[in-house]
Amino acid sequence: MTERDTALPSIDPALREQLVDDICALLPQVLKREVTGATAATTLMEALGxxxxxxxxxxxxxEDRLxxxxxxxxxxxxxxxxxxxxADYVAQNLIPEA
Incomplete structure (x- = not known):
């Protein structure tokens, strides 16, 4: 395990939920096909290809959307x-505005 794996900062549940919603909303655009029923548990590579x-x-x-x-x-x-x-990765890796 790396330090990154063992010392993850806590994630604001509201931010995570918003990110999950935003990711799910962008999937059809990025994958250029209909994507229905995606949730936080949906596997990106296996289930969605x-x-x-x-x-x-x-x-x-x-980045553009948010x-x-x-x-x-x-x-x-x-x-x-x-x-x-x-969503977890994004929540932990937002770069603060300068």
Missing amino acids: MSSTSGLELILEL DVEISVEELGRHDFGTVGSL
């Missing part, structure tokens, strides 16, 4: 496990 390219596109679309910057320095495949794991 998301590629690494579409994953990065999703991050960029989230008008924020998201650090992608530690973004890995495991962060794209589920909608919820991606």
Whole structure:
């Protein structure tokens, strides 16, 4: 385990829920097909067939939608496990406005 795995900051549940909703809303646009019934537990790569390219596109679309910057320095495949794991990553890696 890395320090990142053992020392995760707590995530605001309201922020996480909003991120899950935003990710689910952007999935049809990014995947260019209808996506219904996605939840925090929906697997991005297995259930939805998301590629690494579409994953990065999703991050960029989230930045535009939320008008924020998201650090992608530690973004890995495991962060794209589920909608919820991606929401967790985003919540922990929002770059504060200067």
